[in-house]
């Protein structure tokens with residue numbers, strides 16, 4: 001299998017390339033960059049790959065479709081809304097790590113992303129690839145979920161699917177390391193500002209709210225809204241999504257425990273840890289989502305703590321999981337990773 005990657009100079013693209021290089025079903029990887037007019041050495045463009053003799057090629061949809069069986073786009077928001085068309089028209093497989101085709105309504109995309117949307121037809125042709133619930137098998141255009149959305153949806157799924165909580169009471173307090181913001185420095189990610197600091201950002205305006213809502217409503221149409229906050233924390237990798245909700249009358253800790261065990265039994269990348277609340281370091285370096293849950297009978301509140309590595313389960317790792325599903329490879333192929341220790 002020959003695959004193409006666009007966006008190798010970005011954080012998610014670099015991590016994706018590392019995964020694909022050791023994937024047993026991938027024979028070759030062709031890299032493409034939009035700024036090039038002729039081939040350039042990867043080692044010159046991305047010094048982290050200084051021993052790699054691969055050349056990066058100028059971006060060309062015709063070459064991509066002629067020389068590969070699938071293309072991964074690890075590109076900034078607003079890119080695939082413009083570039084997806086020839087692939088969709090040719091029914092050529094795409095895995096898109098950006099948010100451009102995750103929603104199904106043009107006005108919703110423009111409201112949350114503040115950019116022109118892809119066409120309605122393109123939005124409708126994409127499959128939302130929350131890989132632990134929605135198989136990408138036989139799909140052609142996979143919109144890989146957002147990092148916060150992945151941690152939050154996996155943390156909420158058993159509660160929402162089994163109707164264990166009052167759907168009007170969901171509050172999510174999510175925190176991310178700075179690599180989630182990509183490679184371009186900003187005021188909030190400047191070392192002096194990010195280090196020794198916590199910064200709440202995009203209050204009630206985060207672009208992952210609408211994709212979370214779409215999936216929650218797909219599971220349970222009683223969910224009308226969520227309260228969702230994001231905080232930038234001084235670590236490089238990792239997301240913790242802390243989720244609170246009031247349980248429905250009569251629901252107890254045992255029922256909640258049973259729902260998580262049943263939902264995640266047999267899912268290789270989701271580990272339910274019961275009342276042992278996971279920390280971010282447990283999953284950094286892996287494609288895992290670890291979820292711990294505690295119930296407070298005094299307030300009738302359940303709290304789920306869901307952690308992922310934003311660049312793996314939240315981006316490149318889930319993209320490879322979707323790739324495995326698309327081509328019927330073993331779900332864990334290329335993803336048998338170990339936590340960075342200590």
Ligand SMILES: NC(=O)C1=CN([C@@H]2O[C@H](COP(=O)(O)OP(=O)(O)OC[C@H]3O[C@@H](n4cnc5c(N)ncnc54)[C@H](OP(=O)(O)O)[C@@H]3O)[C@@H](O)[C@H]2O)C=CC1
Pocket residue numbers: 006007008009010011012013033034035074075076077079097098099145146147179180181182183184310311314315
């Ligand atoms: N970082 C994360 O944790 C996560 C990121 N994502 C999403 O994945 C995508 C990549 O994220 P990330 O790697 O962090 O972002 P970066 O900003 O680090 O990298 C973006 C990449 O897109 C390329 N690019 C920018 N404009 C264009 C264009 N017009 N045509 C083609 N390529 C272009 C950049 O190339 P150049 O060298 O020119 O800048 C770069 O390679 C984004 O859509 C992001 O929102 C999703 C989940 C998690």
Ligand SMILES: CC(=O)N[C@@H](CCC(=O)OP(=O)(O)O)C(=O)O
Pocket residue numbers: 077097098099145146147148176177178179180181182207208230232
């Ligand atoms: C820390 C940080 O800034 N994180 C980014 C996550 C972006 C991301 O995951 O990109 P998509 O919108 O393509 O999913 C943010 O909150 O916007």
